[in-house]
Amino acid sequence: MSLSYQVIPVGELQCNCVILFDEKSKECFIFDPGDEKEKILDIVKKLSLKINGIIHTHAHFDHVMASSQIVKEAKSDISVYLHTEDKKLWENQEMQSASFGLNSSLDTPKVTHWLKDNQELKLAENKIKVIHTPGHSPGSCCFYIERDENPLLISGDTVFFGSIGRTDLWGGDMEQIMKSIKTKILILPNETEIIPGHGPSTSIKNEKGHNPFFI
Numbered sequence: 001m002s003l004s005y006q007v008i009p010v011g012e013l014q015c016n017c018v019i020l021f022d023e024k025s026k027e028c029f030i031f032d033p034g035d036e037k038e039k040i041l042d043i044v045k046k047l048s049l050k051i052n053g054i055i056h057t058h059a060h061f062d063h064v065m066a067s068s069q070i071v072k073e074a075k076s077d078i079s080v081y082l083h084t085e086d087k088k089l090w091e092n093q094e095m096q097s098a099s100f101g102l103n104s105s106l107d108t109p110k111v112t113h114w115l116k117d118n119q120e121l122k123l124a125e126n127k128i129k130v131i132h133t134p135g136h137s138p139g140s141c142c143f144y145i146e147r148d149e150n151p152l153l154i155s156g157d158t159v160f161f162g163s164i165g166r167t168d169l170w171g172g173d174m175e176q177i178m179k180s181i182k183t184k185i186l187i188l189p190n191e192t193e194i195i196p197g198h199g200p201s202t203s204i205k206n207e208k209g210h211n212p213f214f215i
Helices: 037-046 067-073 084-090 093-099 174-185 204-210
Strands: 003-010 015-022 027-031 050-055 079-083 113-115 120-123 126-132 141-145 152-156 193-196
Touching: 003 037, 015 037, 015 120, 015 193, 027 037, 027 120, 037 067, 050 067, 079 084, 084 093, 126 174
Parallel strands: 027 050, 050 079, 079 113, 152 193
Antiparallel strands: 003 015, 015 027, 120 126, 126 141, 141 152
């Protein structure tokens, strides 16, 4: 397996945009391009990558603000992924950004693929498992990738280093997010590396032992 990634904090809320790429084929997925499309596309160009698609862990505005711009600047058609339960959030970006005091007229691209729980995506020969983890938002998803050295989880705003995602935003639910994490995330191998939607990376083992929400 020849998967690598780069994490790029973008935007005022420093969303972790993740470029996941296959070193051999140079194909990539861009997860949560929250802003600063130039910074994201500069890395794509520097690494000579081909964008296969944009994957959204959920539809909060700080995770999608550069999606439309990247789609428009791509030299070929690229897929856009989102879970169907976040469709309403996807269609109400301006309301979301205004709630944070930001004046933004967001133009979201058309979603070409609606994600489902346990769905399997492919990047070259690599498999990416979709894990629907509602709670931070109705359609929040995590993405699990088995790798030779250690598994990887792109968790969006479901799990953070020492914390969990907010549940006081649109469609949030504390009981639901705790159930999602305990039944779908903490059962993953301890050595799984977690790249959250904001802040530093962590691991399943670390969160089991130190996250106050799980102790």
